[in-house]
Amino acid sequence: MDVPGLFNYWIVIVLMMTGFYVVISRGNLIKKIVGLNIFQTSVFILYISMGKIIGGTAPIVAPGVTVYSNPLPHVLILTAIVVGVATTALGLALIVRIKEAFGTVEESEILQQRDDDA
Amino acid sequence: MRRHLVLRVTTKLLMPFILLFALYVQFHGDFGPGGGFQAGVIFGAGFILYALVYGVENARQVAPDPVIRVIIAAGLLLYVGVGFAGLFLGGKFLDYNVLASDPVSGQHLGILLVEFGVGTTVAATMITIFFTFAGRGQDGS
Amino acid sequence: MIAAHLPALQIVVPLLAAPLCLLLRRGALAWGLALVVSWATLAMSAMLLSQVLQDGVISYALGDWAAPWGIEYRVDSVNAFVLLIVAAVGAVILPYARRSVAHEIPAEQHSAFYTAFLLCLTGLLGVAITGDAFNLFVFLEISSLSSYVLIALGRDRRALTAAFQYLVMGTIGATFIVIGIGLLYMVTGTLNMADLALRLPPLGPNRTVLVAFAFLTVGASLKLALFPLHIWLPNAYTYAPSAVTGFLAATATKVAVYILLRFFFTVFGFSFYIGALTLQNLLIPLAVLAVLVCSTVAIFQDNIKRMLAYSSLAQIGYMILGIGMATPTGLTAGIVHLFNHAMMKGGLFLALGCVALRVGSVRLESMQGLGRTMPWTMFAFVLGGLSLIGVPLTAGFISKWYLVQAALEQDSWMLAILVLVGSLLSIIYVWRVVEVAYLRPAPPGAAAVREAPLSMLIPTWVLIGASIYFGIDTSLTVGVARQAAIMLMGGTP
Numbered sequence: 131m132d133v134p135g136l137f138n139y140w141i142v143i144v145l146m147m148t149g150f151y152v153v154i155s156r157g158n159l160i161k162k163i164v165g166l167n168i169f170q171t172s173v174f175i176l177y178i179s180m181g182k183i184i185g186g187t188a189p190i191v192a193p194g195v196t197v198y199s200n201p202l203p204h205v206l207i208l209t210a211i212v213v214g215v216a217t218t219a220l221g222l223a224l225i226v227r228i229k230e231a232f233g234t235v236e237e238s239e240i241l242q243q244r245d246d247d248a
Numbered sequence: 249m250r251r252h253l254v255l256r257v258t259t260k261l262l263m264p265f266i267l268l269f270a271l272y273v274q275f276h277g278d279f280g281p282g283g284g285f286q287a288g289v290i291f292g293a294g295f296i297l298y299a300l301v302y303g304v305e306n307a308r309q310v311a312p313d314p315v316i317r318v319i320i321a322a323g324l325l326l327y328v329g330v331g332f333a334g335l336f337l338g339g340k341f342l343d344y345n346v347l348a349s350d351p352v353s354g355q356h357l358g359i360l361l362v363e364f365g366v367g368t369t370v371a372a373t374m375i376t377i378f379f380t381f382a383g384r385g386q387d388g389s
Numbered sequence: 390m391i392a393a394h395l396p397a398l399q400i401v402v403p404l405l406a407a408p409l410c411l412l413l414r415r416g417a418l419a420w421g422l423a424l425v426v427s428w429a430t431l432a433m434s435a436m437l438l439s440q441v442l443q444d445g446v447i448s449y450a451l452g453d454w455a456a457p458w459g460i461e462y463r464v465d466s467v468n469a470f471v472l473l474i475v476a477a478v479g480a481v482i483l484p485y486a487r488r489s490v491a492h493e494i495p496a497e498q499h500s501a502f503y504t505a506f507l508l509c510l511t512g513l514l515g516v517a518i519t520g521d522a523f524n525l526f527v528f529l530e531i532s533s534l535s536s537y538v539l540i541a542l543g544r545d546r547r548a549l550t551a552a553f554q555y556l557v558m559g560t561i562g563a564t565f566i567v568i569g570i571g572l573l574y575m576v577t578g579t580l581n582m583a584d585l586a587l588r589l590p591p592l593g594p595n596r597t598v599l600v601a602f603a604f605l606t607v608g609a610s611l612k613l614a615l616f617p618l619h620i621w622l623p624n625a626y627t628y629a630p631s632a633v634t635g636f637l638a639a640t641a642t643k644v645a646v647y648i649l650l651r652f653f654f655t656v657f658g659f660s661f662y663i664g665a666l667t668l669q670n671l672l673i674p675l676a677v678l679a680v681l682v683c684s685t686v687a688i689f690q691d692n693i694k695r696m697l698a699y700s701s702l703a704q705i706g707y708m709i710l711g712i713g714m715a716t717p718t719g720l721t722a723g724i725v726h727l728f729n730h731a732m733m734k735g736g737l738f739l740a741l742g743c744v745a746l747r748v749g750s751v752r753l754e755s756m757q758g759l760g761r762t763m764p765w766t767m768f769a770f771v772l773g774g775l776s777l778i779g780v781p782l783t784a785g786f787i788s789k790w791y792l793v794q795a796a797l798e799q800d801s802w803m804l805a806i807l808v809l810v811g812s813l814l815s816i817i818y819v820w821r822v823v824e825v826a827y828l829r830p831a832p833p834g835a836a837a838v839r840e841a842p843l844s845m846l847i848p849t850w851v852l853i854g855a856s857i858y859f860g861i862d863t864s865l866t867v868g869v870a871r872q873a874a875i876m877l878m879g880g881t882p
Contacts, residue, residue, distance in 0.1 A: 160611065173568055176568065188281065208283075209523075209527055212285060213530045217556065218535055220537055220556065221553065221556050221557075224378065224537070224556065227840060228550060319550075321411050321412050325409075328401060340449070340451065340453040341397035341398075341452070
């Protein structure tokens with residue numbers, strides 16, 4: 131296996147698993163959002179990596195250049211980044227409201243209070 | 249930040265350049281790297297820097313909430329409006345070719361307007377997100 | 390001219406109305422605009438469906454960029470049907486929303502509510518109409534983000550944690566879908582779903598395609614709340630405002646089921662090779678578990694909204710069961726149930742919203758004696774419940790009839806019996822409500838309860854009436870579903 135050549139993809143896998151693990155294992159809501167961000171970032175790298183063509187330049191037509199990188203994954207990922215920003219902002223806004231309503235951002239304490247409500 | 253003279257002066261010095269750079273990224277976007285989203289974020293970052301150093305209240309005087317709200321909606325409406333213009337001029341939705349007399353300048357005009365719509369909405373949204381979080385708890389809401 | 394641009398207008402009109410709603414600061418104005426727009430989308434989706442049934446597939450190239458390069462809106466009989474379901478439910482719920490929202494949400498948030506509602510509608514319609522895989526993800530996120538907001542607007546503080554939980558799980562699901570789409574793009578270089586369908590088969594058994602398949606399946610299953618991945622749904626439905634619960638229950642999961650259908654049958658093709666696992670033994674066990682476990686859990690719920698949420702999970706199990714059989718009859722059953730369940734569950738949640746408005750609680754004990762004080766609401770609930778059970782002459786019967794038929798075609802008696810057991814379980818949970826509402830007297834000293842206002846009763850009855858009507862006249866639902874099923878299986882309708 132061409133391990134160093136697939137360096138980007140190893141990074142993707144490590145980041146993805148790190149983010150996913152943080153989302154699952156942390157009880158602190160802010161840390162969950164951080165984990166979610168790392169998880170999404172790994173996908174950004176996955177897309178950007180596949181757009182690179184060895185020897186290709188930026189896809190702006192210029193004299194004497196024949197090989198261009200694929201711009202489409204970048205555009206797609208710009209959209210995904212926007213979605214990520216919106217998700218993060220909404221998640222943080224929810225956390226602010228949760229903190230005001232429950233007085234804590236720890237999942238275990240919130241669950242306890244939720245059971246008291248029921 | 250009242251007493252950090254260096255920060256206050258540097259911020260004031262940097263502000264015009266940040267905003268100008270945002271406009272460059274915005275309007276040069278169809279010839280080089282750039283575009284509405286990046287420009288909007290840079291423009292928003294200028295406001296956020298100002299708010300960090302001079303306080304959210306001062307920044308709010310420049311960009312009051314109702315105005316920002318209108319700008320968010322206006323950017324999106326510009327985008328959809330360009331789409332409808334293409335439709336009414338006989339093309340498909342978001343068809344830029346029919347916007348001007350020849351397709352090339354039509355594409356130019358279309359992407360410029362659409363990216364401007366994106367830029368204004370993004371800038372206003374970024375500012376709103378920051379103000380909403382930073383203003384929380386100060387005015388008791 | 391309008392007819393040629395219907396696919397674009399279907400999405401753009403609600404999208405355009407959303408920022409306008411935000412600008413109209415007054416809640417009543419925003420509601421009026423949203424109402425007009427939702428009826429317009431319903432009219433457009435009905436016209437689209439009739440066009441598709443007459444002339445076949447409609448393709449619309451956005452910005453006039455031809456299909457594999459640009460984004461294509463592609464309407465065939467499957468998604469025209471889904472579009473109609475979403476638009477119809479939206480159009481029925483908005484008249485209802487005025488009183489319900491006024492009661493449950495503070496006045497200054499009304500215009501924001503209708504903005505989010507329209508964005509959610511746009512997103513759901515967009516997922517259904519687009520023929521581009523990445524565009525599907527973008528619309529999915531538009532609808533998801535706005536539905537998190539809508540859920541968080543619930544009165545109870547637990548709505549916030551429910552919305553947060555949904556946000557985390559929904560984002561993971563959507564990100565899984567992007568990973569799947571990205572891997573498909575890697576091997577084929579295209580994002581257009583029709584183009585993908587052409588380019589995937591020549592690749593043969595390919596590990597990247599398999600991984601893409603796995604990511605897409607798990608991602609879509611998270612979004613449609615297939616059993617073991619359903620944890621977010623009961624809380625989200627329980628604590629969301631009543632109108633939102635009705636809307637999401639009738640549309641959001643249905644659209645997610647559509648995503649699964651689209652990827653399984655159009656993009657990968659139903660004979661797609663996935664090693665020793667076939668579609669059948671992947672989906673059917675999960676569907677069986679969903680029906681049995683979630684129906685049983687529903688029996689033990691005291692909050693009726695939560696009970697109906699678990700019942701929804703069981704009904705999703707039926708849909709997946711039909712899809713998992715991968716035969717024309719099974720698919721027909723799945724797609725018909727998609728429609729029928731949208732009608733009856735929408736109607737049931739709206740009836741509960743009426744109870745929430747007048748009684749203030751949807752717990753079982755607070756429904757005592759409601760059969761006499763709110764006769765129309767409770768009668769609607771009973772009819773919806775009968776449809777849920779699958780009594781003949783209701784829409785639920787039609788779905789189950791086709792499911793049993795599909796199971797018997799394959800000689801799987803166990804699955805046919807499972808459908809019956811599921812119905813028996815639903816008799817139990819529906820009966821619990823009926824018993825309390827009709828056979829127990831109102832507790833002494835309880836405040837007098839009036840019937841719900843007409844603006845809420847009529848939408849409830851429209852949906853419940855539809856779930857009875859389509860149990861008697863099945864030419865539209867079964868006709869379209871059969872055509873859609875044959876098309877998905879690769880035949881010509």
